[in-house]
Amino acid sequence: GQQLNQSPQSMFIQEGEDVSMNCTSSSIFNTWLWYKQDPGEGPVLLIALYKAGELTSNGRLTAQFGITRKDSFLNISASIPSDVGIYFCAGQVHAGNNRKLIWGLGTSLAVNP
Amino acid sequence: DGGITQSPKYLFRKEGQNVTLSCEQNLNHDAMYWYRQDPGQGLRLIYYSQIVNDFQKGDIAEGYSVSREKKESFPLTVTSAQKNPTAFYLCASSSLTHNEQFFGPGTRLTVL
Numbered sequence: 001g002q003q004l005n006q007s008p009q010s011m012f013i014q015e016g017e018d019v020s021m022n023c024t025s026s027s028i029f030n031t032w033l034w035y036k037q038d039p040g041e042g043p044v045l046l047i048a049l050y051k052a053g054e055l056t057s058n059g060r061l062t063a064q065f066g067i068t069r070k071d072s073f074l075n076i077s078a079s080i081p082s083d084v085g086i087y088f089c090a091g092q093v094h095a096g097n098n099r100k101l102i103w104g105l106g107t108s109l110a111v112n113p
Numbered sequence: 114d115g116g117i118t119q120s121p122k123y124l125f126r127k128e129g130q131n132v133t134l135s136c137e138q139n140l141n142h143d144a145m146y147w148y149r150q151d152p153g154q155g156l157r158l159i160y161y162s163q164i165v166n167d168f169q170k171g172d173i174a175e176g177y178s179v180s181r182e183k184k185e186s187f188p189l190t191v192t193s194a195q196k197n198p199t200a201f202y203l204c205a206s207s208s209l210t211h212n213e214q215f216f217g218p219g220t221r222l223t224v225l
Contacts, residue, residue, distance in 0.1 A: 003155065030212075031212040033212070033213060033214075035216075040201075040219070040221070041218055041219065042117075042119075042203050042205075042216030042217050042218050042219050043156075043203070043216050044216070045213055045214075045215065048211075048212070048213050088155065088156070090214075092212045099144050099161065099163060099207065099209070099212070100158060100161065100171070101158075101212070101214060103155045103156045103157075104155060105154065105155040106155055
């Protein structure tokens with residue numbers, strides 16, 4: 001199936017550093033979602049974006065819906081050890097009643113205390 | 114306490130046996146989904162359902178079956194026809210007016 005290009009694949013940073021990751025698609029999306037998954041758990045929704053250009057924050061997390069509607073980024077400021085996990089982007093192309101999400105392969109984040 | 118429950122957390126089966134994974138939600142969501150996740154991989158859609166008694170195949174439906182007899186429940190059966198069933202299985206649900214999917218804690222299936 002179709003997948004998003006999510007980068008970087010992995011990151012290893014020092015506590016306190018800022019983090020940026022992004023997703024790009026060849027298709028125009030109407031929705032961008034960002035999730036975090038801890039080991040052995042289900043993904044948890046962090047931020048949902050519905051409008052081109054939309055910039056939304058959730059605590060230290062900020063995400064933007066790209067103007068072209070083909071990309072999105074997620075920033076984490078002042079990282080802490082509990083930010084460790086895998087971050088996934090997901091997008092949706094509205095096509096009638098199609099509710100399927102297209103998923104990136106994830107960005108694995110490690111934080112050195 | 115609203116949410117999605119999956120049981121069991123860990124499941125072991127012998128090769129050749131069918132196994133059914135449970136997924137229940139009390140969020141009053143119309144749509145439910147099953148995903149498979151392998152190490153280092155993203156989420157791959159197995160089946161989804163937008164209404165009771167109706168469901169559609171996802172990208173990797175072969176070797177799996179589902180039913181949707183109740184709005185709250187969407188069990189997944191991993192059949193013996195599935196060539197490589199060992200994986201982490203995730204269930205999710207969403208409303209039909211919003212695209213956010215909410216996930217259960219997952220079931221790790223190991224076929225010996």
